[in-house]
Amino acid sequence: MSVSDLFKPLELLHGPAMRNRFMLAPLTNQQSEHDGRASEFDQHWIEQLAQGGYGLIQTCATHVEASGIGFERQLGIFCDEHLAGLTAMASAIRQGGGLSAVQLHHAGHRANPLIGGIPAPASHYTVPGVRALTTEEVERIRDNFIAGAVRAEQAGFDGVAIHGAFGWILSEFLSPLFNDRTDKYGGSLENRARLTLEVIEGIRRRCGPAFQIGWRLSVERYGLLLEELREVTADILQRELIDYLDLALWDSAQIVQDGTFKGQSMLSVFTRLDRGGVKLGTAGKIMGAQRAAQLLEEGCDFVLIGRAGILQRDFPLQVQANPHYDSPKLPVTAQYLRSGGMSERFINHMRGWQSFVVRGSL
Numbered sequence: 001m002s003v004s005d006l007f008k009p010l011e012l013l014h015g016p017a018m019r020n021r022f023m024l025a026p027l028t029n030q031q032s033e034h035d036g037r038a039s040e041f042d043q044h045w046i047e048q049l050a051q052g053g054y055g056l057i058q059t060c061a062t063h064v065e066a067s068g069i070g071f072e073r074q075l076g077i078f079c080d081e082h083l084a085g086l087t088a089m090a091s092a093i094r095q096g097g098g099l100s101a102v103q104l105h106h107a108g109h110r111a112n113p114l115i116g117g118i119p120a121p122a123s124h125y126t127v128p129g130v131r132a133l134t135t136e137e138v139e140r141i142r143d144n145f146i147a148g149a150v151r152a153e154q155a156g157f158d159g160v161a162i163h164g165a166f167g168w169i170l171s172e173f174l175s176p177l178f179n180d181r182t183d184k185y186g187g188s189l190e191n192r193a194r195l196t197l198e199v200i201e202g203i204r205r206r207c208g209p210a211f212q213i214g215w216r217l218s219v220e221r222y223g224l225l226l227e228e229l230r231e232v233t234a235d236i237l238q239r240e241l242i243d244y245l246d247l248a249l250w251d252s253a254q255i256v257q258d259g260t261f262k263g264q265s266m267l268s269v270f271t272r273l274d275r276g277g278v279k280l281g282t283a284g285k286i287m288g289a290q291r292a293a294q295l296l297e298e299g300c301d302f303v304l305i306g307r308a309g310i311l312q313r314d315f316p317l318q319v320q321a322n323p324h325y326d327s328p329k330l331p332v333t334a335q336y337l338r339s340g341g342m343s344e345r346f347i348n349h350m351r352g353w354q355s356f357v358v359r360g361s362l
C-alpha cells in the first residue's frame, strides 16, 4: 500500500462512500455557547476543516442530555434550539465534499455538576453520595442517544458516531469495575453491553436507510477488559450493526501488555476479526503521510486524524501534495495556531493538553 491508496474511495454499508480514507477524529474544542448551541467559532472551525479534504468529519463530543455535560462550552444536541447551528455545520461539511457525523456523548458518572451536569453512575459506589441510575433512567439516556441521532439526521448529517470510549457512559457500563448492576444492564457481558447495543439498534431503527453509524471504542483504563471488548466487537461486526468502528488508541502502534493477546499489536487484535462490510480505522499519533499509509497495510480501511488535524486543518490535502508530509513538531506556539485561524478559546483549551502549546507563549 502506498500513500496514493489513502485517496481511494471507501464504500460504507449505508449512504454515500467516503471519498478517501481520512476521517477527522472527534475533537472537543469548548467553544460553543453555554446552552450547547454552536457558536460562530464552532462554525468557523468546521468551515476550515470542511475545506481540508477529509473523507468524513466527526464533530466534537456532543451531549445528548443537558445533564450529561462533561465540558464547559460543550456542543449539544438535546433540544431543537440546537438544530440551526448543527444544520449550518452539516452544510459546511457537505459543501466541502466530505461526509459528516455528530459524535454522540453522555458523560455518565463524570457529568460535571459545576456546569449543570448531574453525575449518572452505573453503580452506587462510583461517586460518593450519588446513587446508581435506575433502570428507567438508563432507558431514558438510551432514548436520548437515539433522539440525538434523529436530530443529527434532521440537521443534515450523514450519520452519527457513538462515543463508546474513555469511560464515558457507554464504556462505563461495559466495565466490570464500574458496573455492578443487577438489572438487565449489569452482570454478564451481554448485559453490560446491552446499553451500547440498544443505542446502536435504536438508531438504526429510527433513522433512514442511508444514515451511517460509527462506534468509537477505547480499550484502556476504567477496568475495561480487552478480551471482553473483542467479543462484543466481534458480535457487532459480524452482525454488521455499524458502518465503521473507530478504535480510539492513543498510539496506533500500541502493544498489548498482558492477557491473552500479550505482545501483539492492539490494532491486530481487532483487524483480525471478521468485519463483514464494516470498515475499521484507528487513531493514535498519526502525524504523517507514511504512517497513515502504513496503517492501511496493517489492516485499517481508514485512519483518524486528531492532533495532526489541529496543527494543520487540511492534513489530507497536505498528504496529497507531498507523500512524505509530516506534521509540525510539537509543541507549537500559540501564535502558530492563531495564524492558522484557530480561535483564542480553542487555543486556551489546547494549552491544557500536555506538550501541545509552548508554555507561556502568547
Ligand SMILES: Cc1cc2nc3c(=O)[nH]c(=O)nc-3n(C[C@H](O)[C@H](O)[C@H](O)COP(=O)(O)O)c2cc1C
Binding pocket: 025, 026, 027, 028, 029, 060, 061, 103, 163, 165, 216, 248, 249, 250, 283, 284, 285, 286, 304, 305, 306, 307, 308, 350, 353
Ligand atoms: C484537543 C483534543 C480533543 C479531543 N476530544 C475528543 C472528543 O471530543 N471525543 C473523543 O472521542 N476523543 C477526543 N479526543 C481524542 C482524539 O479524538 C484522538 O482519539 C486522540 O487525540 C488520538 O489521536 P491523535 O494522536 O491523532 O491526536 C480529543 C483529543 C484532543 C487532542
